[in-house]
Amino acid sequence: MPPKRVAVVTCSTRSPRLNPTITHYVYDVLSADPMIPTSPATSQEEDNIDTDPRHLTFEILDLAQQGLPLYDENIIPAGLPAADPTPHYEKAHTRAWSTVVRGFDAFIFVTPQYNWSIPASLKNALDYLFHEWKGKPAAIVSYGGHGGGKAADHLKGVLNGLRMKVVSTVLALPVKYTGLPIGGAEEERVPLDERDVTGWKEAGIEAMMRNLGMELVCELDKE
Template identity: 35%
Template sequence: MIRIAIVLGSTRPGRLGKPVADWVQSRASERGDAAFEVLDVADFDLPLLDEPLPPSLGRYSLAHTKAWSEAVDGFDGYIFVTGEYNHSIPGALKNAVDYLYKEWNNKAAGFVSYGSSGGIRAVEHFRGVAAELQMADVRAQVALPLATEFVHYRAFVPTEAAEQNLQILFDQVVAWAGALKTLRPDHAHRKDDASAA
């Protein structure tokens, strides 16, 4: 089955991203076409990137990097839940993404964002980062403006439009995640093994 991680990118106390990620997970659990799991960047306590070698080499030396790599690697696609900080994504999320390379390659990426403008500027920035990491970002996006999706700018109550947009995002991420599996070496090896049996 296709496996999709819902990556919660904010580590800030009182973060608005937690109820958003919980909503995404709740709606995802109603589907039968993929398995969804929340990956909370805050759970990994990643310091500022401290590996001595570039992530593209895949030669990790530190326990926290290895744990993060193992957590990320098993998924076929990602839905990133991100706030908008100064027209970009939270520093903790960028740091977490920068730790790895091959783990992201040839996988689907979708975005659920929130902020004063729905987080759309953060996602536009993030799309360039995703492309460099060989993630295929889907067109659909769920943008959640603080003024319309959060009561008094704090309590998350998604509108019907947000609910509909989330389903479109799910459809695209799951479809692309399935298609991209054929490009990854692990899938090719399994196929060769099966044909040789």
Template identity: 35%
Template sequence: MAHKLHIIIASTRPGRVGPKVANWIFEYAKEHGKFEPVLVDLADFNLPVYDEPHHPRLQQYQHEHTKAWSASVNAADAFLFVTPEYNYFAPPALVNAFSYVFKEWKYKPAGLVSYGGVSGGLRAAQSEKLLMTTLGVVPLAEGVAIPMVGQLINAEGQLVPNDLIIASAKGMLDELIKWSEALKPLRSA
């Protein structure tokens, strides 16, 4: 059975580039063949600033949006976060989404596909790794950085990656499947 890979679009801003990047990595992950990729758009969950009355470790969720997000995170064996950079940091919507659930994240590896201007979103990726480790997610050293992302979007609105981006994606997915397999006994315990 293929490992379920949730590709999470981390930005919820209108006019965002995230879905274009996510569509590319989704198709690439399908071609890679080791995962069952699932596109997950954080915007679809409409998560307000954390509004649950109980700590997430208790899993006593009161709101339907939390229950839906919990089910989505729980269903994944591994994650790819498609993330821009906001003020040298992670998108606020993603920081909020990380905080909504706790146990559902544990023992799952994560790769980062960051994008932006000259930095390619790398500062956001670094800040997200700190959040992930607190939740028991294993962030990979391998990742994909896409600098000057606007220059790689064609007239049809599709990301056209260069050879370096493609090679980075292959290396990241190759590592992600190893970690997903290695952590599987912990996820099922």
């Protein structure tokens, strides 16, 4: 059985942005945790001899690379055939997004707080689909000046509406010192300020990240 694919989702889409830095931090901490049964991602499935059904692979999924305009389908996603909604979308970008999301077994949404909620880019990407999200485990990591807890609360409500299985461990990372990349290309990642990382470690980030990861493992194990 191939490892379960877990998307670590970069949710803001502006340029420059901090989100890729935070996403990679989450990815690195989870991937390095020896308690979380991980298996490296491979593009060639036949080479993958990992047969442990509890194993996960983490992969970064960037909403900025999905080419989604503001929602422009003429259907309501929840009304499409649950078993195979993909061909029923009118727009090619929706069919592509549907295929991407169907390929993942679980999601960790790493989102900033914008005006006490989630960025429109994330809500838009979620609204495009329904059955592709439904029933899958989801976890939330927010960040912002005070951790972005209000964004996490809103996101939890939206994910519940999509009938996702939202795990109880929610991480809120206060970003007080790390700034944006200055004058760089879009893909440039600003390094995290050590004072932010130290603050997160003192607050027990690694143990909370482990709980989050293990909750996903448990949810995926039930399937």
